[in-house]
């Protein structure tokens with residue numbers, strides 16, 4: 555049981571046992587929390603800070619960078635590289651892995667992050683966030699890109715910050731998912747949401763419906779049924795929300811349940827989805843699973859996806875257990891053909907009764 559005024563550092567001492575690895579992990583999480591405080595201060599300056607707007611540059615994914623994408627990336631790198639806790643970092647905004655230079659103290663952890671999630675929200679003063687994932691390095695050697703290519707189930711910690719009306723840090727070290735609110739008077743993250751649990755059932759879904767024409771049939775089936783509400787097969791009404799920042803949509807699900815979908819679609823057939831596995835999907839999957847929810851690609855547990863590239867994208871379906879299970883079932887039924895309507899052999903493609911083309 556944690557008392558009302560438990561700060562992040564106190565909480566980490568209570569949650570992690572006192573061996574050297576745990577102390578290092580705690581220290582790294584405290585460094586990340588310091589970076590988050592710095593980002594929160596910059597983001598909250600809004601139009602006063604000369605930080606808004608778009609740059610000429612593109613990141614490795616071909617997306618035009620916002621000024622704040624670059625600034626927040628620098629804050630994360632600089633705040634976390636000197637503590638002697640990390641061997642390397644991967645960021646949405648860096649093409650290659652950043653290896654902590656040999657003349658600096660190097661640690662045993664690997665950090666992947668999205669420094670500013672939902673960056674298109676920044677110019678309209680809507681919620682944005684930072685997402686991070688931590689792996690323990692297997693060998694004490696100089697990390698390479700390949701060192702980061704491990705499935706989400708191997709993460710030792712994951713979390714995000716949400717910069718909304720208040721700044722919150724939500725994280726897990728594999729013992730539940732817990733939320734801390736930044737107390738601007740003391741500069742401390744205070745435990746305000748211990749042991750978050752995603753309700754198993756929900757009446758709320760989140761998806762960008764403008765992509766509907768590109769969806770696969772199981773996703774189309776699911777959303778069509780939700781929209782049909784009380785008069786359809788689900789026999790209940792659903793509500794829809796889309797904040798266009800994964801952090802904010804996942805945060806809502808951790809607070810009150812729901813299901814979030816950014817599924818694979820056929821806009822760019824070679825791309826397995828929009829969201830990035832290492833620093834968006836995998837950490838969110840760990841947080842959701844630690845809160846009793848499920849996270850899937852539709853066909854596989856998200857935490858079991860084996861990455862092949864540090865900027866790999868994947869399909870993401872996560873949140874309330876019963877809805878994610880249903881969507882997975884729809885994928886299975888589709889893949890096995892079980893969801894297709896029965897067509898009499900008399901009227902199928904090769905039937906004698908097939909009408910002549912007009």
Ligand SMILES: O=P(O)(O)OC[C@H]1O[C@](O)(COP(=O)(O)O)[C@@H](O)[C@@H]1O
Nearest residue numbers: 668670671672673762798799800801
């Ligand atoms: O603009 P869309 O297609 O609705 O995409 C929104 C999604 O893209 C993201 O903003 C991607 O994150 P970045 O802003 O870090 O690129 C997600 O957070 C969000 O869910």
Ligand SMILES: [Mg+2]
Nearest residue numbers: 668670671672
């Ligand atoms: Mg993002």
Ligand SMILES: [Mg+2]
Nearest residue numbers: 646668670671
């Ligand atoms: Mg981003």
